[in-house]
Amino acid sequence: MAFNDLLQQLGGIGRFQQIQVTLLLLPMLLMASHNTLQNFTAAIPTHHCRPPAEANLSKEGEAWLPRDRQGQPESCLQFTSPQQGPPFPNGTETDGVGATEPCTNGWIYDNSTFPSTIVTEWDLVCSHRVLRQLAQSLYMVGVLLGAIVFGHLADRCGVDAHSHAGPCRHPDWLCLQSGPVPAGWRGLCCAPLAPTAVGGLCAVFRRLHLLLVLRASLQKELTMGKVQASAMELLRCPTLRRLFLCLSMLWFATSFAYYGLVMDLQGFGVSIYLIQVIFGAVDLPAKLVSFLVINSLGRRPAQMASLLLAGICILVNGMMPRDQSIVRTSLAVLGKGCLASSFNCIFLYTGEVYPTMIRQTGLGMGSMTARLGSIVSPLVSMTSELYPTLPLFIYGTIPVAASAVVVLLPETMGQPLPDTVQDIKNRRRGKPKRQQQEQQKQMIPLQASAQEKNGP
Structure with missing residues (x-):
């Protein structure tokens, strides 16, 4: 991918990316608390x-x-x-x-x-009492509609905000900010810019060369791409349709079983506050283990193991006597940790499986499928009116069945990100190395430009 290669040539992850990730993590930490608020309300x-x-x-x-x-x-x-x-x-x-x-x-x-x-x-x-579960489903419907509506608004407002932020990157920004300074001292604010004028011209030419190389690489990707970034293309193209159906089942099963567990904390016979803390704390070690498995064994084994183990824990939980609260709580915590690992893996896996031209659309559709799972999950708990442990058997069966679908997906660990549908087909035929060599040849001018920029 041209942008990824350019970012690596310019130094990779920097302070800007670190600040962005930190600021994004703050609201994300509170999002799960909102989704499980009904355990108390x-x-x-x-x-x-x-x-x-x-x-x-x-x-x-x-x-x-x-x-x-x-x-x-x-x-x-x-x-x-x-x-x-x-x-x-x-x-x-x-x-x-x-x-x-x-x-x-x-x-x-x-x-x-x-x-x-x-x-x-x-x-x-x-x-x-069945209306209580309906309230949770309606909440999740609101989450789904909000993701669709505000996701679109965020794209539009994000572009507008970016255009408004443009002047802040202008070299004269410091001079413009010197307005509050007394008249006799304002020149000192702009004086440091004068020595950089000549060097700035050289930097402009270097950056211009980089931009031309990036533009040529992106233009080549656009001409090679045969799909449009639309949700319907996920169903029209056979290659994308197979990926979409498999990934959608993984997204649905993970979210379906996850909310089936975390929204029934009163059913374990222990303090609801204590189990809420335990359920929240288990995510950290679970995602750490998931990170190690993903980077050592691969995406496909990690995804399959997390879903399979989660389903088994839920099924065994359904067969335990109701008075075995400690055993049932331990199984639920282990199952919830596995589902948290599954979420961690599916986000990464989806981004690496889809080609660049439709990657964001694929991630959005996967997230929407997960919301559907969270909507259906509370409704399934109504089946406890027929048989008390029936919901647990349903929550456990779905992820076990979904784990078998993982074998239909390719392993992406150590593979270059696909740019087009043809890249996915080539990867299935065992041609990723040759494609990576061609990309490296295309980036030779970029490497030379970066070395020139960082030279003496």
């Missing part, structure tokens, strides 16, 4: 039916509440009439005494842990 506190208004005494109110096997009030049932004596464990009796019905007067919530949530505000419990 939609938490389900302990609750039971509110007795009728006339049952104002606590002892009389308890007469309306059947008890479960642990002796706690049932969450969604009340007696049809107050019971005298000890309550029945199951809330029913053969002669009709102790018959139960759904809550008719609302619920009473335990506000000791969560003072207020959307569940307590809108009574999203019992027959309405």
